[in-house]
Amino acid sequence: MEPNWILIISVIIAAVVLIVFLIWRNQKDKKDLMKKIIEEDDLPKPAEHDTEVDAED
Secondary structure, three states: OOOOHHHHHHHHHHHHHHHHHHHHHHHHHHHHHHHHHHHHHHOOOOOOOOOOOOOOO
């Protein structure tokens, strides 16, 4: 039985395309996450209340 070269080549090409797509998608998600983190850092943080009690005896 001869190997079907067309089938083998098409499977290899499909695997390479899938790997490239997943890498591209991962980079896009990473970029979006970094953008979200930077935007959250720019938001003003609420003022913290001083809850310590000065106890002078």
